[in-house]
Each structure stands twice: as structure tokens, then as C-alpha cells.
Amino acid sequence: MMSSSLGLGSGRDDEIRGSEVWEVRPGGMLVQSRSGGSGVTGIRDQVPPIRVRVKYGSAYHEVSINPRASFGELKKMLMEPSGLHHEEQKLIYKKRERSSRQYLDVAGVKNRSKVELVEDVASRERRSLEMLTTARREKAAKSLAEIDSKVQKLSQQVLTMRAKADEGGEVEIREVDNLTAILMTILVKLDGMIIGGDQKLMKNKQEKKVRELVETLDKLKLPANPPNDGNRRPQMTSSRKAATPVDVKNKNKIIPPPQQRQQQQTRNNPGAVTTTKWETFE
Incomplete structure (x- = not known):
């Protein structure tokens, strides 16, 4: 009978332990989880909330929060009243900046405790x-x-x-x-x-x-033989025509080539004899 009762007791304890969820606290201690399992009211919900006074500049904000919440959760609750993003906030308690992962109760935050909120300029710029x-x-x-x-x-x-x-x-x-x-x-x-x-x-x-x-x-735009019309570019030639000499004094007159000039002079002076043979004198 004694052994059977012990056995029943042991099985009941195992059942209770199985329904519990464990977590590691920031200090490294293994404790029962702050939130309960499915179908069971969490231990965290059973704790009454506390009111924390947060100073930001010259203003004070009073926040109702669970004491087993983290400073990160408190930052998110302060986004609306402070106008700062939670990543741009610094929470200082007892002259020490607190990490977002740290829990309020672990840091010693109690009802009516005062926390200072400071803007994190470096985080804001980043x-x-x-x-x-x-x-x-x-x-x-x-x-x-x-x-x-x-x-x-x-x-x-x-x-x-x-x-x-x-x-x-x-x-x-x-x-x-x-x-x-x-x-x-x-x-x-x-x-x-x-x-x-x-x-x-x-x-x-x-x-x-x-x-x-x-x-x-x-x-x-560079076909082999483009037609010369208004829509297409005319074919460019590389050779240039020889320019006909023009009289500088009278641009309307065209200077004839040397042979034509010689013939014209012969016609104008019939007595003149033109020869291309030259004598050499010693």
C-alpha cells in the first residue's frame, strides 16, 4: 500500500511538473515561466500590475504595467506619450541604463517607482x-x-x-x-x-x-546605297571637285586655264608670235 501510494504521488508530481514551463532568468537561474501553458492561466497574469512614473524632460508619464514585464515592453508603451520610437529610447533606473531584455522586477522596479526616459541620439541617427x-x-x-x-x-x-x-x-x-x-x-x-x-x-x-x-x-543609319531624298541622308562622298579660279576683282568672271588665256592673247594680237622653243646662249 505504501509503495503504491508513493507511486501515485510520484506520477501526480510528474504530471504537475509536465504542466509547468521553465525559463532562464537574466542572472542564469532556472525558474518557472512567466507565462502559463495552454488552458492554464499564466502566473504572469495573476500578478497585479504596478504603476511606474516615467520622467521625460519636464513631463511625467504614469504607466500601468505588469512587474514581470521587460523594459523593452515598457519602451513600446511609451512610444505614444513620448513620441519616440522604442529603438530611440533609453530607460534609466537607479542611475543605470537598463537593457530592453531585462525584467522590471529583477531590476527592483516596484509600484510608484521612478524611471527616466532619455532620447538615444545615436540610435535615432542610425x-x-x-x-x-x-x-x-x-x-x-x-x-x-x-x-x-x-x-x-x-x-x-x-x-x-x-x-x-x-x-x-x-x-x-x-x-x-x-x-x-x-x-x-x-x-x-x-x-x-x-x-x-x-x-x-x-x-x-x-x-x-x-x-x-x-x-x-x-x-x-548607314545602309550601302541610301537614296538621296528628304527623309534619308544623302550619300557622302570623300572626293572634292577642283575649284575653278575666280577673279578677285570681279567675282562674276571666271579665270580661264593658262592654255585658254594664251589662245585669247594670240587672237587679240595677230602680229605676235608665240613659241615654246627657247635658245640657249653660251
Whole structure:
């Protein structure tokens, strides 16, 4: 009987221990969990709340909180009355800054205890920088997405014009110039974006794509024998025609070549004899 009663008692104790949840306190001590398991009212909820007076500048805020809560939870409750983000707050109790993971009761906070709230300037600047970096990344991602969509549409137009030229059709130089100008504007915009990581790889990929499209358009503007009309550029020749000499005094008169001038002088003076043989005197 005694052994059986002990056995029953042992099984009951195991059942009670099984329903309990254990946790490690900040000092390293293993204690019962502050929150109860499912179906059981937590020990933390059974503790009556305390009122903590928090000084921020010249103002005081009184907060009702569970004594087994952490300083981090107290910071979150102070966000609305103080206007500070919980990551920008410093809580000082008994002239010591308290960690967000530290519990109020462990630090000795009791009912009507006074806690000082100070703004953490370094954390605020760091958080502002993180927010600015995040905003820049989001803006860059949006711009890259818009550019990618636009480049895809322009790529289809370039391919259509190239196919038309390959089939012997006429391509308007004006349209080629317009597309080239749009692509160059996109290239300048990509070059001015300062980003890193995966976004930089996407940016380099788009720049390469735009340069390839510009090169394709440049080839379309240099066909083998372009017709000389109003829409196409005339064929440029490398040789220049010899300029005909013009009299400086009278620009309307054209100076004839030397042979023509000699013939004209002979006609004007019939008695003059012109010869090209010269005698040599010793």
C-alpha cells in the first residue's frame, strides 16, 4: 500500500511538473515561466500590475504595467506619450541604463517607482540612416522596373525596324534618330544611379542592353546605297571637285586655264608670235 501510494504521488508530481514551463532568468537561474501553458492561466497574469512614473524632460508619464514585464515592453508603451520610437529610447533606473531584455522586477522596479526616459541620439541617427537607405533602395527598384519595361518596348521597335531593313524596306532616318535620343536619355539616367548589390547587377545589364540597341540603330543609319531624298541622308562622298579660279576683282568672271588665256592673247594680237622653243646662249 505504501509503495503504491508513493507511486501515485510520484506520477501526480510528474504530471504537475509536465504542466509547468521553465525559463532562464537574466542572472542564469532556472525558474518557472512567466507565462502559463495552454488552458492554464499564466502566473504572469495573476500578478497585479504596478504603476511606474516615467520622467521625460519636464513631463511625467504614469504607466500601468505588469512587474514581470521587460523594459523593452515598457519602451513600446511609451512610444505614444513620448513620441519616440522604442529603438530611440533609453530607460534609466537607479542611475543605470537598463537593457530592453531585462525584467522590471529583477531590476527592483516596484509600484510608484521612478524611471527616466532619455532620447538615444545615436540610435535615432542610425535608424534615420537605415530608413533613408531603405527608401533609396525602394526608389531605385521602382526606377529600374520602369526603365526595364520601357527598354523592352523600345527593343521591340528596334527589332521591327531592323527586320524591315533586312527585307529591303525603307527606314525613316527621323524615326531612327528619335529612338536613339530616347535610348541615350535612358543611358544617362542609368549612369547617374548610385546603387549596389543585386540592383547594381540589374543596372549593368540594362546599360548593356541599351548600348546594343543604340549600336543596332547606328547600323541602320548607314545602309550601302541610301537614296538621296528628304527623309534619308544623302550619300557622302570623300572626293572634292577642283575649284575653278575666280577673279578677285570681279567675282562674276571666271579665270580661264593658262592654255585658254594664251589662245585669247594670240587672237587679240595677230602680229605676235608665240613659241615654246627657247635658245640657249653660251
